[in-house]
Amino acid sequence: MLVAPGKGGPRLVALNRAAEEGGLVAGELLSNARSKILDLQSCAADPAADDAALQRLALWCLRYTPMVAPWDEVNGADGLFLDITGCAHLFGGEAGLLADLAGRLRRFNLRPRLAIADTPGAAWALARYGRADSMIAPPNGAERALQDLPLAALRLSEETQVLLRRLGFRRIGDVIRQPRAPLAARFGAHFHNRLDQTLGRAPEPLSPLAPPPVYRAQASFVEAITTQAHVVEAATHLLSNLAEDFTRDGVGARKLRLLLFRMDGELLSLTIGLAAPSRDARHIASLIALRLDRLPSGLEADFGFEAAGLHVLAAERMPERQALLAVADEIGDPTGLSRLIDRLEQRLGAGAVRRIHPRQSHIPERAVLLRHATDGPPAEWAIDVPCNTRPLLLLPRPEAAEVMALIPEGPPRQFRWRGVLHQVAQAEGPERIAGEWWRQAGDEIERDYYFVEDAAGRRFWLYRAGLYGRDGATPQWFVHGVFP
Amino acid sequence: MQPVLSISRRHRIAALRETVAGMEHALPGATPAYLPFGLPEIDRHLPGWGLTCGALHEVIAATHGDRAASFGFVVALTAGSLAVRRGPAMLIAARRCFADFGEPYGHGLRRLGLDVGRLVLVETRLDKDALWAMEEALRPEVAAAAIAGAVEGDLDLAMSRRLNLAAAGSGAPFILLRPPAMAGTSAAATRWRVTTAPAARDRFGTFARCRWNLTLERCRNGRPGHWLIEWDHVAHRFGLAEILADCAPSAGAGQDSRRLAG
Numbered sequence A: 001m002l003v004a005p006g007k008g009g010p011r012l013v014a015l016n017r018a019a020e021e022g023g024l025v026a027g028e029l030l031s032n033a034r035s036k037i038l039d040l041q042s043c044a045a046d047p048a049a050d051d052a053a054l055q056r057l058a059l060w061c062l063r064y065t066p067m068v069a070p071w072d073e074v075n076g077a078d079g080l081f082l083d084i085t086g087c088a089h090l091f092g093g094e095a096g097l098l099a100d101l102a103g104r105l106r107r108f109n110l111r112p113r114l115a116i117a118d119t120p121g122a123a124w125a126l127a128r129y130g131r132a133d134s135m136i137a138p139p140n141g142a143e144r145a146l147q148d149l150p151l152a153a154l155r156l157s158e159e160t161q162v163l164l165r166r167l168g169f170r171r172i173g174d175v176i177r178q179p180r181a182p183l184a185a186r187f188g189a190h191f192h193n194r195l196d197q198t199l200g201r202a203p204e205p206l207s208p209l210a211p212p213p214v215y216r217a218q219a220s221f222v223e224a225i226t227t228q229a230h231v232v233e234a235a236t237h238l239l240s241n242l243a244e245d246f247t248r249d250g251v252g253a254r255k256l257r258l259l260l261f262r263m264d265g266e267l268l269s270l271t272i273g274l275a276a277p278s279r280d281a282r283h284i285a286s287l288i289a290l291r292l293d294r295l296p297s298g299l300e301a302d303f304g305f306e307a308a309g310l311h312v313l314a315a316e317r318m319p320e321r322q323a324l325l326a327v328a329d330e331i332g333d334p335t336g337l338s339r340l341i342d343r344l345e346q347r348l349g350a351g352a353v354r355r356i357h358p359r360q361s362h363i364p365e366r367a368v369l370l371r372h373a374t375d376g377p378p379a380e381w382a383i384d385v386p387c388n389t390r391p392l393l394l395l396p397r398p399e400a401a402e403v404m405a406l407i408p409e410g411p412p413r414q415f416r417w418r419g420v421l422h423q424v425a426q427a428e429g430p431e432r433i434a435g436e437w438w439r440q441a442g443d444e445i446e447r448d449y450y451f452v453e454d455a456a457g458r459r460f461w462l463y464r465a466g467l468y469g470r471d472g473a474t475p476q477w478f479v480h481g482v483f484p
Numbered sequence B: 001m002q003p004v005l006s007i008s009r010r011h012r013i014a015a016l017r018e019t020v021a022g023m024e025h026a027l028p029g030a031t032p033a034y035l036p037f038g039l040p041e042i043d044r045h046l047p048g049w050g051l052t053c054g055a056l057h058e059v060i061a062a063t064h065g066d067r068a069a070s071f072g073f074v075v076a077l078t079a080g081s082l083a084v085r086r087g088p089a090m091l092i093a094a095r096r097c098f099a100d101f102g103e104p105y106g107h108g109l110r111r112l113g114l115d116v117g118r119l120v121l122v123e124t125r126l127d128k129d130a131l132w133a134m135e136e137a138l139r140p141e142v143a144a145a146a147i148a149g150a151v152e153g154d155l156d157l158a159m160s161r162r163l164n165l166a167a168a169g170s171g172a173p174f175i176l177l178r179p180p181a182m183a184g185t186s187a188a189a190t191r192w193r194v195t196t197a198p199a200a201r202d203r204f205g206t207f208a209r210c211r212w213n214l215t216l217e218r219c220r221n222g223r224p225g226h227w228l229i230e231w232d233h234v235a236h237r238f239g240l241a242e243i244l245a246d247c248a249p250s251a252g253a254g255q256d257s258r259r260l261a262g
Helices: A019-020 A032-035 A048-064 A092-109 A120-130 A142-146 A158-166 A171-175 A179-189 A189-199 A228-249 A282-292 A334-346 B002-024 B063-082 B105-109 B127-137 B157-170 B251-261
Strands: A001-004 A009-014 A069-070 A080-082 A114-116 A134-136 A215-225 A251-262 A267-278 A305-317 A354-356 A368-372 A393-405 A414-415 A422-433 A447-454 A460-463 A478-484 B056-061 B087-096 B119-124 B145-148 B174-178 B189-202 B208-221 B225-232 B235-241
Touching: A009 A032, A019 A478, A048 A069, A048 A080, A048 A251, A048 A267, A048 A305, A080 A120, A092 A114, A092 A134, A114 B145, A120 A142, A120 A189, A142 A171, A142 A189, A158 A179, A171 A189, A179 A189, A189 B189, A215 A228, A228 A251, A228 A282, A228 A305, A251 A282, A267 A282, A267 B105, A282 A334, A305 A334, A334 A354, A334 B119, A334 B127, A354 B105, A393 A460, A414 A447, A414 A460, A414 A478, A422 A460, A422 B189, A478 B063, B056 B063, B056 B157, B063 B087, B063 B145, B063 B174, B063 B189, B063 B208, B063 B225, B063 B235, B087 B127, B119 B127, B127 B157
Parallel strands: A114 A134, B056 B174, B056 B189, B087 B119, B087 B145, B145 B174
Antiparallel strands: A001 A009, A069 A080, A215 A305, A251 A267, A251 A305, A354 A368, A354 B119, A393 A414, A393 A478, A414 A422, A422 A447, A447 A460, A460 A478, B189 B208, B208 B225, B225 B235
16 A cells, blocks of 8 residues: 655555455555554555556557546546547447456556546546446436436535535435526536536536547557567558548648557557658658667567557648659659658658758858758758858867967968968958847957968968957967868 | 860760750660760760769868868769759768868858759768668669768778669769778779869959869779869869969969058
């Protein structure tokens, strides 16, 4: 059993069956419990681990329905809502689904209490306070099914419950039959809201785990699969199932999630992004294979995967193009390039494939921006701006150089950089680049750039930071780039 | 007058040949196209009037200090190819290749005449990944205008054969930049060695064009040679440096005149 610090000392939070049979109840002081049972074993409760476990279970439940919502604080945060609208028939009706779920959960050594009802509130009440471990309320039969349940099943605050009990209400059936107005005046709108939500008269929005993808495919396997080749094949199969929907709607997948359900309840989830929408099963399967190669500890298929799901997280309109006679435009055949980018990103990691975008700035290192190639080609380079002398290779940060100049503000005569002395044969400049005063950096000082060629014909880009005679300090020189 | 005419006629034939090759390129079993330098002095040394598209070409810096120049030559070839061919250009390099002198700079690439908007950069952690990425980029369906690669380590004969084969399938010129002092056997169609040279200057003594000492060390079905070339980034054209015609004043004279003017 688990304890947590509470009012007056550690109190019991959760009990196992043996403790319950010993007459203990949750909320009791640990010292009282010890006096009742001598050889009591207790552990500290770990709510964070509980949450994580519930989250894992919620992900696992995605095998039944895409709408899974963990209970929030008000609901006790120890269970899940599954919206099985339109899903039950896949598992042999509601009863079949419930039996399947109960069987699997028992195999995980859990003691589930399950209920199916018209509303989340009614299902919650039945699961919490119902007589049997798994119950099904018939459609529109929530009122009758709930009649005998205690008032706590309405998810009311503690004071409201105490007050209602003092007024003589014990069961839900008692309050349903009462006129609404006096009760509303006494307990506020919240009371009736809860009642209506439970009975399906008011909507109760759930916050599902993940937004349900519009395109998804699911497959369970007769025998668990363990090898990577089989996983890729299964994914290809799922994709070809989706291909028809894609073609019908004229869209392609831009981002996918492959879910692999392992026999022991673990879930492996892979997200795959594409540079351009695609509906080609073979191409996406090859990306999945590359992604599986990149898993840090390989494909951990201890017991094998019993089911797989493929959710399309983002789909985009895909222009139809003729397969063979497509005329490549200036940028080139976009499908070939975007597929290459996909493959490279899957193997080398996101951010390995980039394009250079221009940026409006005078400061050389700020004047370009490297962005993911999936963002598309830059349009701005096409604008014909006169370009000044700029180096082909720019050092990641300017490196200090010892420079000798004939006159203080003049071009360098010779300089030592990385331990090598360069005699300057030709120097052009200066090009003065002032700091960007609107950036409020404060330490931005103007730089005088010189294009310098040494005696061997090597070309460098040097700058002097600041001017002579300011603050009495000697300005420093830096090498910022090299020319071809 | 006669030789000039014949050269221009040869040029025209070469250009026509290239156009036809470009048309035939989409068909299987197409003849390889060429990327001409536009200089008969160099093109004469190469089989088929220019760099063979769909083959591996190696560029090696003569010394560590010439790495920027050798990269400049690769960029110039890529820019030339982008000007005449369709599709994107890929620059695939292991991270270590640009560790010494910095990363390629967009405005600098543009200054060499490269269409930066069509350039895709691929940066990998290891040479092995870079070589894999090059093979992927050389697939025919990518239809790249040019593929430039850079590796830092040694390249064995088997790998260079693989790359050459992949390039043959792609039909795009594939230029591989290799570090200095790496000159083992390889299956490359050509190997160029680049040394930096003092730049071409206009009559005011200011910088006009980059100049490189270019040595064609090895060339399959061609002859080696040595030239001093310059790259005209506006016209996307190489030129042979005419040393005698260079009217740039010497360094000392430049200093003097500037002082007088000041």
